[in-house]
Amino acid sequence: MAREDSEGASPKGKKSGRKTATKDNEAAAAPPPPPINPAARAHRRKSQFVANPAGGGPSLVWVDRLIEGDPVAKLLENAQKWDFDMFEFNKVTQGHPIVCMVLHQVKVNNLDDYLPINFANLTRYLLSLEDGYKDVPFHNKLHGADAAHGMTFFMMQPKVTAHLSKVDLYACILAAAMHDFEHPGVNNAFLVNSRHETALLYNDQSVLESFHVSRAWKLLLSAPNLDVFEGFTQDQYRDARATMIHTILGTDMKFHFDHLTKFKTRANANAFDEPEKKDVWLLLAMCLHAADVSNPAKPWKLSMQWTARVMEEFFQQGEQETEKGLTVSAFMDRATTNIAKCQVGFINFLIKPFFEEWTNFLGDECVKTLFSNVESNVAVWEKEGEEALGDKLAALKTIPAPKSPTGAPGAAPGAALGASPAPTAPTSST
Numbered sequence: 001m002a003r004e005d006s007e008g009a010s011p012k013g014k015k016s017g018r019k020t021a022t023k024d025n026e027a028a029a030a031p032p033p034p035p036i037n038p039a040a041r042a043h044r045r046k047s048q049f050v051a052n053p054a055g056g057g058p059s060l061v062w063v064d065r066l067i068e069g070d071p072v073a074k075l076l077e078n079a080q081k082w083d084f085d086m087f088e089f090n091k092v093t094q095g096h097p098i099v100c101m102v103l104h105q106v107k108v109n110n111l112d113d114y115l116p117i118n119f120a121n122l123t124r125y126l127l128s129l130e131d132g133y134k135d136v137p138f139h140n141k142l143h144g145a146d147a148a149h150g151m152t153f154f155m156m157q158p159k160v161t162a163h164l165s166k167v168d169l170y171a172c173i174l175a176a177a178m179h180d181f182e183h184p185g186v187n188n189a190f191l192v193n194s195r196h197e198t199a200l201l202y203n204d205q206s207v208l209e210s211f212h213v214s215r216a217w218k219l220l221l222s223a224p225n226l227d228v229f230e231g232f233t234q235d236q237y238r239d240a241r242a243t244m245i246h247t248i249l250g251t252d253m254k255f256h257f258d259h260l261t262k263f264k265t266r267a268n269a270n271a272f273d274e275p276e277k278k279d280v281w282l283l284l285a286m287c288l289h290a291a292d293v294s295n296p297a298k299p300w301k302l303s304m305q306w307t308a309r310v311m312e313e314f315f316q317q318g319e320q321e322t323e324k325g326l327t328v329s330a331f332m333d334r335a336t337t338n339i340a341k342c343q344v345g346f347i348n349f350l351i352k353p354f355f356e357e358w359t360n361f362l363g364d365e366c367v368k369t370l371f372s373n374v375e376s377n378v379a380v381w382e383k384e385g386e387e388a389l390g391d392k393l394a395a396l397k398t399i400p401a402p403k404s405p406t407g408a409p410g411a412a413p414g415a416a417l418g419a420s421p422a423p424t425a426p427t428s429s430t
């Protein structure tokens with residue numbers, strides 16, 4: 001897919017590759033960013049985000065201005081904290097949460113002091129990457145940015161960061177941003193069961209994860225001025241690529257218990273005191289998987305919003321399964337699924353044991369914030385049931401009207417939910 005349209009464009013003039021404007025994209029149509037806050041300018045070490053004129057293409061100075069402007073700079077003061085509000089961030093960044101989060105994390109961790117980072121290439125790449133995230137309810141650019149935030153949070157924990165190289169840090173902030181690139185809003189089982197060509201291409205093995213990393217890498221190599229590793233040595237490039245492939249493929253949920261078991265075994269053997277390369281990769285895979293499934297470990301206000309989004313995506317998949325004559329997957333039937341019970345099961349069976357082990361390893365601070373959030377959130381679902389979703393519940397429970405023979409959504413009452421475009425599976429990974 002051609003992505004030149006997003007290169008160097010201003011937020012106002014930026015052409016969206018998506019089909020329909022949704023809530024998340026409304027921000028992109030907001031007025032241009034305000035002038036640079038003088039206070040933020042004072043903290044600027046150097047002109048890192050401005051396009052290198054020698055690199056050609058339109059100026060990217062607007063990205064500088066956006067990040068250093070008042071609302072974004074103010075929110076970014078909390079970017080190293082766990083309770084960072086990604087929904088608010090999407091609004092103030094005018095629909096550029098991935099671009100602003102990744103550039104900030106690279107800068108604030110001084111990675112350009114150690115690596116030959118070309119910020120113009122990095123900015124262009126992130127704009128294109130962000131543009132490739134589809135407007136599906138959950139696996140969209142907000143989730144990509146949230147994973148980049150969570151990944152950095154975990155990598156900065158003392159028990160992890162002590163063992164990471166600068167290449168690891170840079171590669172894995174990027175890996176998190178890439179990890180659901182072009183996600184179609186349906187899961188691996190759907191692609192396998194519907195005999196989708198992408199499932200055929202990857203032989204039913206980690207279909208989406210293979211697709212994301214392959215597509216994100218093809219984008220990276222599609223033009224010299226998108227090469228975020230320009231200037232890296234061959235060894236650094238090989239190292240970064242291998243680490244990124246490993247961590248992104250590790251986000252396949254089928255490895256959840258495998259990772260947890262291996263992690264417990266290695267932690268019990270004190271292997272992370274002086275880890276071998278394979279242990280560092282295991283730590284990084286744990287970091288990205290933890291960031292990926294961390295919604296129940298967020299404060300309730302954020303956690304509930306993520307839950308509404310993921311359930312809407314599940315239900316839309318269930319509706320596609322019905323249309324295709326497939327068995328509707330567990331928890332994906334809008335009419336019969338109790339969202340609160342689904343969450344309680346998901347948290348107690350998968351999330352709680354994982355975060356208990358993971359936060360115990362990371363230390364008291366993480367136990368106090370993340371694990372206690374898991375416990376209090378599950379208590380809310382148990383006590384309040386689906387009513388805990390508040391005004392989001394009605395939309396989740398509205399059955400979309402059947403589609404007409406032409407595929408157009410029917411009239412109300414299903415029209416409200418039908419307004420979201422049905423996710424389309426990837427057409428090809430070549």
Ligand SMILES: [Zn+2]
Nearest residue numbers: 143179180292
């Ligand atoms: Zn994800």
